[in-house]
Amino acid sequence: MNLLLAANxxxxxxxxxxxxxxxxGYFLGLSGAIGSVVTYIAAVRPALRAASTAPGDAAVLLRRAAGYLAWAGVVLLVAGYFQLVARVARAGKGMPFGDAMGPGRIVDFLDAPAAKGAWVAQGTLYLLQNIVLVATAVALIALFVPAVRRHLDRLALAxxxxxxxVTLIAGIPATAPTELDRWxxxxxxxxxxVSGVVWVGGLALLVALAATRSRLGEGAGLxxxxxxxxxxxxxxxxxxxxxxxxxxxxxxxxxxxSQLWTTGYGIALxxxxxxxxxxVTAGAFNQFWLMPRIAxxxxxxxxxxxxxxxxxxxxxxxxGEVVLGVAVLVVLPFIAGSARSEAGSAKAVSDGSIFAAGVALVVALAVSLYATAKVSDALSRRRATGEPATT
Structure with a gap:
């Protein structure tokens, strides 16, 4: 209701x-592709290599991981196409979404000349992005083929x-920035x-892998x-x-x-x-309650x-975290424009004090996360040695 009111x-x-x-859909596609691939490489693959688990358990998880990555490729391909159509629909003076799906419209959009002062045409960047997207999606979809699954580790690394x-290319500015803020x-x-889709997509992959528990041995807990x-x-x-x-x-x-509840942008944010x-709260519960008990x-x-x-x-x-993560992706389209422009505020301009505050925040956050890891580790050790734990 607030969003509808803010729209006025x-x-x-x-x-x-x-x-x-x-x-x-596009961010779901990125979450499925980037999040699952990074999580497989950073968490699943090394755990499987380090564990002395039964070969049957490893085989079950590898098959599920390969199937999940293959479907992630399908979602990325479909979502990437509709995201491209949406860009065509919003280009220039705009056009109906149905009209933007025409091949000719898409070709014209990708082949548009560079704007004055631009070092490259925006359409060229989108063309390059979609070439990489299609190639990546096809490579992941190939994991449906049993012979390709035998090379899962190498394919995932690549x-x-x-x-x-796929996302980084789209973020390249077509016009060379002249101010530090624009860089x-x-x-x-x-x-x-990237960090958001790795977080949400990784959670989704692990939930999908955990669903194989009925086919795993009791020793799979380790x-x-x-x-x-x-x-x-x-x-x-x-x-x-x-x-x-x-x-x-x-x-x-x-x-x-105050702009967080007096502007449409702010309410969505x-x-x-x-x-x-x-x-974050669910993650803290995992770190401070579940991980010590697992230890x-x-x-x-x-x-x-x-x-x-x-x-x-x-x-x-x-x-629960996956549901919250998907909800975040649903809210993202509503975070459009700027609360500053809605409220008539001046544009933000960075200076030395802003960067100093930023450095202080980075240091404080790094210390906080380090402390979180240490506290979780201490609770785990205390639980493991049988001492009373305060959580």
Whole structure:
């Protein structure tokens, strides 16, 4: 309701349904491709290599991971196409979404000459992005073929830079920035996107893999304890990157706290902030409550408890995180324009004090995350040695 009311404020327009669907779908596609590939390489693959788990358990997880990555390729391909159509529909004076789906319209958009002063045509960048997107999606889709699945590790390693390039290419400015802020804007924007989709997409992959628990042996709890531990480090880095980049983006577009509930942009951003805080809270629950209990069960060699914690309790919490993450992606299309322009505030201009504050925030956040990891580790050790734990 608030979003609908905010749509009547100056310079805020509620996005069309096709815009909501295409943008949400595109970020779902990026989450599926980037998040699952990075998580497989950073958490699943090394855990499988380090574990002395039964070959049958490893085979089950590898088959599920390969199938998930293949479907992620399908989603990326479809979402990428509709995102391109949406860009065509919004180009210039705009056109109906249905008209923008015409091949001729798409070709004209990609072949448009460079704007005056631009070092490259914007359409050329989008053409390059979509070539990489199609190639990456096809490579992932190839994992449906059993013969290709035997090379899952090598394909996933090659897919990491390729999937990242899909979004990074789109963030390259067609016109060379002349101000420092205009250099930093795409850097922070892409940092926000990549860290966010790795976080959400990684959670989704692990939930999908955990669904194989009925086909795993009781000893698989030890393997999953390692997977969750490794992904917790990945998620912690993502939280830090999302926070720092999000603060920059918010400062650029929000001129005061009151604009969070008096502008359309601000209300949408506020909803997103609450959803992200929910994600962080769930992650903290994992770090301070579940991980110490997993360590205790591991130390006691209690296979039944370890299986229960890692493959029943932990995935339930992560399912909630996935739902919150998808909700964030649904809200993203509503965060359009700028609260500053809606409220008539001056544009944000950085100076030495802003950068000094930014450095202080980065240091403070790094210390906070380090302390979080240390506290979680201490709680795990205390649980493992049987001492009372204060959580």
């Amino acid at each position: 404020t100056a310079e805020y327009t509620t996005p069309a349904i096709w815009r909501i669907l295409t943008k949400t 897919a990491v830079p390729a999937t990242l390039a 930093l804007d795409p850097v922070f924007s892409q940092t926000h996107i 393997l999953w304890a390692d997977i969750w531990r490794r992904f917790s480090l990945v998620a912690m880095v993502c939280v830090g990157a999302v926070t720092i980049s999000g603060l920059w983006i918010s400062w650029k577009h929000v001129g005061g706290v 506020l909803v997103k902030i609450f959803l992200v805080l929910g994600l 205790q069960a591991r130390r006691a060699d209690d296979s039944a408890s370890l299986f229960q914690l890692t493959l029943r309790h932990f995935p339930k919490v992560v399912w």
